[in-house]
Amino acid sequence: MSLKARDYKSGIKPIWCPGCGHYSVLNAITKAMAARELAPHNTAIISGIGCSSRLPAYVSSYGFHGVHGRALPLATGLKVARPELEVVAVGGDGDGFSIGGNHFLHACRRNVDIVYIAMDNEVYGMTKGQASPTSPESWLDGKLTPHGTEVRAFQPCAIALASGAGFIARGYSGDPNGLAQLIFEAMDFPGFAFIHVLSQCVTFVPEQTAWKQRVHAMDGVPESAAEAAALIHADDGFGKGILYRSPRPVWPRPHAQPGGRDPRAEFVL
Amino acid sequence: MSLKARDYKSGIKPIWCPGCGHYSVLNAITKAMAARELAPHNTAIISGIGCSSRLPAYVSSYGFHGVHGRALPLATGLKVARPELEVVAVGGDGDGFSIGGNHFLHACRRNVDIVYIAMDNEVYGMTKGQASPTSPESWLDGKLTPHGTEVRAFQPCAIALASGAGFIARGYSGDPNGLAQLIFEAMDFPGFAFIHVLSQCVTFVPEQTAWKQRVHAMDGVPESAAEAAALIHADDGFGKGILYRSPRPVWPRPHAQPGGRDPRAEFVL
Amino acid sequence: MTTLTLAISGSGGAGAISTGELVLRLVAGSGGYGMLKKTFSPQIRGGESAAIVRLGSAPVATIPARIDLLIALDWQNFARFADEVPISADTLVLHSGSDDPPPGLTIDNLLAIDAAGIAAAADSGWLNMVLLGMLAKGLGNTCAAAEALLLARLEKHDEAAREAACRALRAGFAEPLPEPLAQLLAALPAPAPADSASPRWLASGNQMAALGALEAGVRFVAAYPITPASDLLEWLARHIEHYGGHLVQAEDELAAINMVIGAGFGGVPAMTATSGPGMALMSEAMGLAVASETAAVVVDVMRGGPSTGIPTKSEQSDLNLALYGLHGDAPHIVLAAQSIADCHFTTAWAMQLATRLQTLVIVLSDQSLGQSIQVFDAPGSEVPRAVVDHAVPAEPYLRYRDTASGVSPLALPGEPGHMYTADGLEHGENAIPSPRSRDHQRQLDKRLRKLTGFDFGERWADLTGQVEGRSVIICMGSVTAVALEARQSLATAGHEIAVLSLRLLAPLPVAQLGSLLESASRLLVVEHNHGAQLWHYLRSLLPNCTFDSLALPGPAAIQPRDIFAALEIADVA
Amino acid sequence: MTTLTLAISGSGGAGAISTGELVLRLVAGSGGYGMLKKTFSPQIRGGESAAIVRLGSAPVATIPARIDLLIALDWQNFARFADEVPISADTLVLHSGSDDPPPGLTIDNLLAIDAAGIAAAADSGWLNMVLLGMLAKGLGNTCAAAEALLLARLEKHDEAAREAACRALRAGFAEPLPEPLAQLLAALPAPAPADSASPRWLASGNQMAALGALEAGVRFVAAYPITPASDLLEWLARHIEHYGGHLVQAEDELAAINMVIGAGFGGVPAMTATSGPGMALMSEAMGLAVASETAAVVVDVMRGGPSTGIPTKSEQSDLNLALYGLHGDAPHIVLAAQSIADCHFTTAWAMQLATRLQTLVIVLSDQSLGQSIQVFDAPGSEVPRAVVDHAVPAEPYLRYRDTASGVSPLALPGEPGHMYTADGLEHGENAIPSPRSRDHQRQLDKRLRKLTGFDFGERWADLTGQVEGRSVIICMGSVTAVALEARQSLATAGHEIAVLSLRLLAPLPVAQLGSLLESASRLLVVEHNHGAQLWHYLRSLLPNCTFDSLALPGPAAIQPRDIFAALEIADVA
Numbered sequence A, B: 001m002s003l004k005a006r007d008y009k010s011g012i013k014p015i016w017c018p019g020c021g022h023y024s025v026l027n028a029i030t031k032a033m034a035a036r037e038l039a040p041h042n043t044a045i046i047s048g049i050g051c052s053s054r055l056p057a058y059v060s061s062y063g064f065h066g067v068h069g070r071a072l073p074l075a076t077g078l079k080v081a082r083p084e085l086e087v088v089a090v091g092g093d094g095d096g097f098s099i100g101g102n103h104f105l106h107a108c109r110r111n112v113d114i115v116y117i118a119m120d121n122e123v124y125g126m127t128k129g130q131a132s133p134t135s136p137e138s139w140l141d142g143k144l145t146p147h148g149t150e151v152r153a154f155q156p157c158a159i160a161l162a163s164g165a166g167f168i169a170r171g172y173s174g175d176p177n178g179l180a181q182l183i184f185e186a187m188d189f190p191g192f193a194f195i196h197v198l199s200q201c202v203t204f205v206p207e208q209t210a211w212k213q214r215v216h217a218m219d220g221v222p223e224s225a226a227e228a229a230a231l232i233h234a235d236d237g238f239g240k241g242i243l244y245r246s247p248r249p250v251w252p253r254p255h256a257q258p259g260g261r262d263p264r265a266e267f268v269l
Numbered sequence C, D: 001m002t003t004l005t006l007a008i009s010g011s012g013g014a015g016a017i018s019t020g021e022l023v024l025r026l027v028a029g030s031g032g033y034g035m036l037k038k039t040f041s042p043q044i045r046g047g048e049s050a051a052i053v054r055l056g057s058a059p060v061a062t063i064p065a066r067i068d069l070l071i072a073l074d075w076q077n078f079a080r081f082a083d084e085v086p087i088s089a090d091t092l093v094l095h096s097g098s099d100d101p102p103p104g105l106t107i108d109n110l111l112a113i114d115a116a117g118i119a120a121a122a123d124s125g126w127l128n129m130v131l132l133g134m135l136a137k138g139l140g141n142t143c144a145a146a147e148a149l150l151l152a153r154l155e156k157h158d159e160a161a162r163e164a165a166c167r168a169l170r171a172g173f174a175e176p177l178p179e180p181l182a183q184l185l186a187a188l189p190a191p192a193p194a195d196s197a198s199p200r201w202l203a204s205g206n207q208m209a210a211l212g213a214l215e216a217g218v219r220f221v222a223a224y225p226i227t228p229a230s231d232l233l234e235w236l237a238r239h240i241e242h243y244g245g246h247l248v249q250a251e252d253e254l255a256a257i258n259m260v261i262g263a264g265f266g267g268v269p270a271m272t273a274t275s276g277p278g279m280a281l282m283s284e285a286m287g288l289a290v291a292s293e294t295a296a297v298v299v300d301v302m303r304g305g306p307s308t309g310i311p312t313k314s315e316q317s318d319l320n321l322a323l324y325g326l327h328g329d330a331p332h333i334v335l336a337a338q339s340i341a342d343c344h345f346t347t348a349w350a351m352q353l354a355t356r357l358q359t360l361v362i363v364l365s366d367q368s369l370g371q372s373i374q375v376f377d378a379p380g381s382e383v384p385r386a387v388v389d390h391a392v393p394a395e396p397y398l399r400y401r402d403t404a405s406g407v408s409p410l411a412l413p414g415e416p417g418h419m420y421t422a423d424g425l426e427h428g429e430n431a432i433p434s435p436r437s438r439d440h441q442r443q444l445d446k447r448l449r450k451l452t453g454f455d456f457g458e459r460w461a462d463l464t465g466q467v468e469g470r471s472v473i474i475c476m477g478s479v480t481a482v483a484l485e486a487r488q489s490l491a492t493a494g495h496e497i498a499v500l501s502l503r504l505l506a507p508l509p510v511a512q513l514g515s516l517l518e519s520a521s522r523l524l525v526v527e528h529n530h531g532a533q534l535w536h537y538l539r540s541l542l543p544n545c546t547f548d549s550l551a552l553p554g555p556a557a558i559q560p561r562d563i564f565a566a567l568e569i570a571d572v573a
């Protein structure tokens, strides 16, 4: 009676371009769901806006396709209110690191038990090819930045670490099985788990097919933040695997048991 | 004819509580302005909202007291539009790291030539004592967090470094001369310069008077980001001095000279 | 009704506010009524503050412009309150400090009391408690009653401090009252003996809104602090966990409203509270609640605007934003609380409507309602409750099914077989995104119909008086109490008017309102803002009515005399 | 006027849009007029797209509901366009691919052309160019003219590709035209010979807005990409540096608007462009521009709402947000562009008004104006220009001085002796924060007066036709062209109506508008939204007028026949 990966597909046809990396991320998610034997109805996939953020509808689970940049607060509200659900936030680099950057910082700090999968294609796909925070400084094809962004690329894993994320991993859309494994581990992790996925945009950055040659495995999971910092710093941004793993207490913490106080009492004269 | 520090005071009486650390920051700013012989009318001090953000009106210069959390975009717009001005953004930890966190990240990356002075008192002073992102996890007096924030404190300098800031320093309101020197250096630095100031709130966190015993000098300015990362990581958050200094090209970069193209031409049939 | 209005002012740490609160509690304890308004200088501490307390033997809901008694604990920067604590020729001014009144001030009745000396003689520094003792005596209370309140108040102080305070209180009580003060205080009639069947409460509107939320079933709150909504949230932060709920201090208002929507999607009644600048930031996501049909409540405790404006003072100028501030066609519900006590009902009703109609409900309160404290008759135990009873959906399950009521079947995460993806993109009934005209039209119609077709019942407005042939004042929020007071004064002078206080602003019950107002002789819309926002709104929906407008911005409160003037009635006291 | 409307559709990469653009350029090149509307499936690439082109011998400004000729490059997912490319019994369908029409589709006039075969015979894969060749011939153009356009278009392609495309074009041109196609194309009258005195342009509204901004003096732009405003920004990104200006791609809309305000404070004319969701996020800071009296322009290219809505389609449903979406009393200016060409003037005027009146100006455009391209007579070289000539301020310098006009003296950073701190907190004339009633009232009055007292001149609206005794259609934006077309058809049928297109929405020139409309027999407000937002707005300000409403939401465009129906006129073609 256990479900197969394909049973976790909703059957709705993705709007993605043929060859888009996001298909692989979808596959990896459904594989991980099957491996963890998640009940589809107890899972919720939450997103913002972007090509990547269309993903929830393609999974057979509950989902919320919110507004641009706010997947993490949406997911946080749901998880805090309904802790028994498996809550996964997904989205793109623009959604998560540009307009949503503040929520990323604070979600890493807050450590609510959700998984966050950021599909990074270093571009705004949905709005047709502007630079994103992760675009290389000298990428000349960004439609609003004719000379390149001339701005240092955003380093998602370094920021996650500096913000206090307890689980940081990097996956690649060209390796859906490896990615599925990372998602599995992220779901296993108690607390906020961040997966940075290199997910190519074949339409606006076709040169990303060359990523295949650049990605490489990282070996060994650093246990101290200092080690992780050194590792992430030294890496070229193409190292796959778990980059840091160190559980901290999850938020919210257990406190008062319900009941016991009548708040009306304090107003009575 | 050169101006003294006191000539840079506007004469408007601050609304701050007696003993507030922000007075020292004001003094340090006017000292640094005098030392750099800035023309008051060529200087603009830009802020958001908070006790700290009231500072611009107290300086004899142009100023903008904007909305909560947006000092950096306001300053960025002004500096890019009017590059000949000395632009200094100031504000509090709530303003800069909570509601303004995204702009902090992206200002560090963008590297526009402004100075940003964040007066960190680990609390929301103006709204009377709620926890801020930098409040210690277990600080029990935050009015919205009766059990403490139970959230890892935000590390401004680590985030600045991970985001690509080229100048990072820490000052202390108990040492206005040292702080003035840091501001002097920050103004000297080409590009975005961040100064994290420990500035006590005597009203809502009176225990911060004990900071005096905790602050210590950092010696040596690390030149590589890796060194700086190690240093910032190992530090207890009370190390004063320049924590990192490494200039990168400033934004915007020089490009096309004005003139030469008639944009109407492309529409003519 | 005879009432007594006293202001107690002083520099930071002088204890003006707590003295005022103790006076109010004292009077309330012996069956009286009253209200207290706090006012602060912009300085956070060491700044001046003043408590303006109005006492009466029957319910009191407004602070008048005239002060009967001013107790100046000291005169430091008193000028900053000049607007709010106007001294007239009738005001008795009790000068209790060692400094002199500021030069510009004209004081006709100045009475000096050496409170510091009396305190010192009692080996105490609590000069404000000397004054409390005197007031207690003058108002006919026992010293023991005052002492009990004082001790409760100083719970967290050490023994020595509490004793010193009590010594000062007793010394003040023992002091002979100067005649003018004795006379003034004695003029307040003794209250009727307290009726134990209807207990009375002392609370602020923010506390009442928070209680209403909790009692309606709110179990998730996310918010970012902002004056004057913070204390509403602070109250919830202390209580919600006892109900198994959570309050998240969000990184900003964008996060707060989206967290609320996330919780609402999960079926947990959820809300946030903020003020103008924060609600402006929530505008985009409020549209998401509307489009995705997710229950969410936003309480806006209005302050002076625009922009940062006047954060600590009251105004009703966010009405436009609340009614219209969403992009696209985004019908939603806007309620206004009518009184401090009504913050309780209206907030609870908001959560009930949000869950029942799966949409955004904005509750407008204002700083004056939110932060003043008042003695009022306790509300009953019946409170509107959130409704998350979602009918078992028909097969095939269509989340956004076009139903007769306009309310679509809602499945909650955790329910097998009804998975769907909520969406702010336009969608078909099946929740799949659709850019088609017919789907758009259908969902737009449905989202409007579920509001306009709903029977909101009797609580859409509170009418006091009879409409036929009379002038009717139309208002909301803290203006209501002023209008009701004006109505009473007018009645005493032989002019009958009616007051209609609107609780349901959107969707405005146009038909009911139109037929209710038909027979009135004159309609005057009274509101606390500059732009006559309510007046414009009513005009846009009721073109057959002729409305007059009285719109005055904050921070000064609207006064009954402003209403008399607008109604061109001269002969009222 | 006889016009010809053709739709060219195909799957991703088939080249439907570029074929359409080439046809339009071809006709324009020989003196004709036309307009092109693009429509895409939600898929980013590999999805279907269609170009709907209407050609005429006189200016063409609308796309009708009826398609005369459909050229299906292939039929993949054609059904997705069913709403926008309706095939009627009169439509000639040119089936040029190898697949079959979808089963549900009824096609009466189907013509098969083996474009692929013809292209292959010419050793080319460019089957769309075969069709272009045939159209070129049928429309009476020379093959050389078509080839020149094609080569210009393929500038960036390699030599081999360009030659292959040209071979296909020539092969198509050589092909005998099937009779029904020849007949249809021949029906389009030859345009009058081009008048060299008034050159014609081909551009989109977004391009025109961008040009207007640049020519008005905008030298700072900060923005965050959003459909359908991105291409406006992209055009500016390429051009602004040549004027010594800068465009910053901001991290979000909150940053964008605050950057614009920062630049405006510096005296540099600055603007941003966005769409509904982005403008909603700007709400708080727009209030800062109002309160601090800083010039800022926000262009909202409206799309379907609420929430994410229908991002690629047109609607006019952000009017409420633009008019009312700020907290507090925050009067500001709202303009609407009237046509593709007028985006130029209106955006430039916005920047002029923003600098002259030191405030926020919102320009409403819509996706239909913004992204359709059209042939129109080139604008003159006179363009409103930003005004940053600040009078030398009087001593003592009071930044927020209460002047007769309401406009206060503005000093710019860099000027000695006039330093001040701009503030969103309420302030006195001296810019120092003040919570006092009298300062608040004075600044509120001043900020309102500078708008209501300003003489906006003649351009507040465009009137076509005579009002007296006639029905008047009141509208804005892309509805204007539809209304004008309806007016022409009605005139042909003997019914005279007038069209009033409002450019200045706020402050609404109530007096002028009221007296202008007085003599009309009937007023019909036509708008492209669900909530009748313009209608409600006009009702709130002109209670003496009786307005009828025709409000239809997107994405389907309003058609003249909708207007005929609303006017209850049956006998129009």
Ligand SMILES: Cc1ncc(C[n+]2csc(CCOP(=O)(O)OP(=O)(O)O)c2C)c(N)n1
Binding pocket: A049, A050, A051, A052, A053, A068, A091, A092, A093, A094, A095, A096, A119, A121, A123, A124, A125, A126, A127, A132, A201, D224, D225, D226, D227, D253, D277, D278, D281, D308
């Ligand atoms: C408030 C707001 N601003 C802007 C947009 C326009 N927008 C939609 S998706 C997107 C960027 C998407 O990029 P990313 O998140 O990297 O996703 P991708 O499409 O590359 O997968 C933008 C800017 C929007 N929908 N809402």
Ligand SMILES: Cc1ncc(C[n+]2csc(CCOP(=O)(O)OP(=O)(O)O)c2C)c(N)n1
Binding pocket: B049, B050, B051, B052, B053, B067, B068, B091, B092, B093, B094, B095, B096, B119, B121, B123, B124, B125, B126, B127, B132, B201, C224, C225, C226, C227, C253, C277, C278, C281, C308
């Ligand atoms: C949009 C918005 N949200 C909330 C507020 C309320 N507010 C004003 S100041 C402040 C926090 C100030 O804290 P910080 O920046 O640390 O400055 P401090 O007062 O501690 O110096 C807040 C939350 C506001 N003014 N605007």
Ligand code: SF4
Binding pocket: A015, A016, A017, A019, A020, A021, A022, A051, A052, A121, A125, A126, A200, A201, A202, A203, A204, D044, D045
């Ligand atoms: S545009 Fe890029 S990111 Fe979007 S679907 Fe296509 S390939 Fe994927």
Ligand code: SF4
Binding pocket: B015, B016, B017, B019, B020, B021, B022, B051, B052, B121, B125, B126, B200, B201, B202, B203, B204, C044, C045
């Ligand atoms: S509240 Fe704290 S931060 Fe604010 S002025 Fe007082 S001491 Fe300073």
Ligand SMILES: [Mg+2]
Binding pocket: A050, A092, A093, A094, A119, A120, A121, A122, A123, A124, A125, A132
């Ligand atoms: Mg992307």
Ligand SMILES: [Mg+2]
Binding pocket: B050, B092, B093, B094, B119, B120, B121, B122, B123, B124, B125, B132
């Ligand atoms: Mg602080």
